[in-house]
Amino acid sequence: MSTSTTSADTTPRRVRDHHARAARRRAFTWVQAVLLLLVMLLINMPLILTAVNSFRPRLDIMAGSTLVPERVTLENYQAVFGTTRYTEWFLNSVWVSLVATVVVLIASGFAGYSLSRYRTRVNSVYSNMLMVFQLFPLVLSIVGLMVLFVSVGLTKTFVPAIVLYIVMALPFCTWMFKGFFDSIPRELEEAARVDGCSSFRAMISVVIPLAGPGAAAVAIYAFLLAYNEYMVASAFLKNPSSLNTISIGLRSFFQQNTTEWGQMLAASTLAVLPPLVLFLLVQKWMIRGMAAGAVKG
Incomplete structure (x- = not known):
């Protein structure tokens, strides 16, 4: 009787431990993904800023107040191909x-x-x-x-x-x-x-x-x-x-x-x-x- 009771108690504990380990692995994977994303953004920030600022008017580029352009224009690209x-x-x-x-x-x-x-x-x-x-x-x-x-x-x-x-x-x-x-x-x-x-x-x-x-x-x-x-x-x-x-x-x-x-x-x-x-x-x-x-x- 005691043996069956002990095995019945340990089975739910093993299941809980398995779920806890799986949750920790998922959390660690998400943390890794977020850190890698931040590193990627940091490394590619010059390229990102170049592409973003290419859609800004000249005066907005010189001001450089915000990361997201307040006004989007294609005049820079038109000038590149036109002049x-x-x-x-x-x-x-x-x-x-x-x-x-x-x-x-x-x-x-x-x-x-x-x-x-x-x-x-x-x-x-x-x-x-x-x-x-x-x-x-x-x-x-x-x-x-x-x-x-x-x-x-x-x-x-x-x-x-x-x-x-x-x-x-x-x-x-x-x-x-x-x-x-x-x-x-x-x-x-x-x-x-x-x-x-x-x-x-x-x-x-x-x-x-x-x-x-x-x-x-x-x-x-x-x-x-x-x-x-x-x-x-x-x-x-x-x-x-x-x-x-x-x-x-x-x-x-x-x-x-x-x-x-x-x-x-x-x-x-x-x-x-x-x-x-x-x-x-x-x-x-x-x-x-x-x-x-x-x-x-």
Whole structure:
């Protein structure tokens, strides 16, 4: 009788303890979510303020009394498209960035695969030289590069900027690809060669698809490097004005006697959209690539 009474008493207590632990876990999850939301808002506050103020009239921007705009207007965006060459800046930036990104993806992909799969003395020297090149800032050679491109008649074109963006991104992107290729088992390539594939075919059909997350990371890095860069653009793409990119165009809003804050904020907000869209698209592809790699592996 006493045994049955004791078990009957402990069962509701266990249920209550289980519900209490579940409630604490839910409360902890909510606290984590709120803290992460606050941190996210704090980190992205400059971007949020830029977007919000781009819809304010110029006088309201200078006053800056409230976070929420009292008056919402599109005059800043109308001025950007009506009085500036923003569309041309945007197309130039996207064109230069895409060309540099495609070349970097191909070149760093093959270079990273070679460093990962073929451990030769030449590759060892090459990998060390990649690290050495990263130690020297490009600004040290900008004058010499200007003289070089002038002598071969490539100024007043996109070629100097594209070439330099490729050179700037290649070392780091090669190491990124090497790290991803190192994580892919060699047995997959050996199995493909047993089935009759050549080494090149095994790389294209087996290794490259599994390195999708690495390719996405390299694409984001190379695109953002070229899209956001200012020093090379100001040296090689400032004249003629038809070569201007967004980074140079934004500088034009800072004039000698005044600054068009509304137009600059509107142009900056628009400039953020292409990298944001690219990241969202590539993020989905990265998740699919990682899932496919896990299944195939």
